[in-house]
Amino acid sequence: MANSKETQIKRFESTAETYENKGKREWAYAKNGLGDEHYGKAKEAFERAERNREKADRLRNE
Numbered sequence: 726m727a728n729s730k731e732t733q734i735k736r737f738e739s740t741a742e743t744y745e746n747k748g749k750r751e752w753a754y755a756k757n758g759l760g761d762e763h764y765g766k767a768k769e770a771f772e773r774a775e776r777n778r779e780k781a782d783r784l785r786n787e
Contacts, residue, residue, distance in 0.1 A: 730784055737781035744774035 728736075748770030755763035 730787070734781045734784050737777045737784070741774040741777035741781065744770045744777065748774060 748767045751763045751767035751770060755761060755767060
């Protein structure tokens with residue numbers, strides 16, 4: 726069963742928000758001296774959030 730366009734947009738936005746929060750948390754871990762690997766994890770999370778927002782924007786503009 727196919728999801729409606731609005732549902733897909735909502736899912737992409739929700740996923741983006743989740744990864745944005747994860748990125749912020751990982752960044753805080755790195756800034757608080759819990760390991761430099763958290764910078765990389767934060768960068769990846771922010772990139773995934775951006776990709777999901779771009780997908781939602783593309784669907785909106787179809």
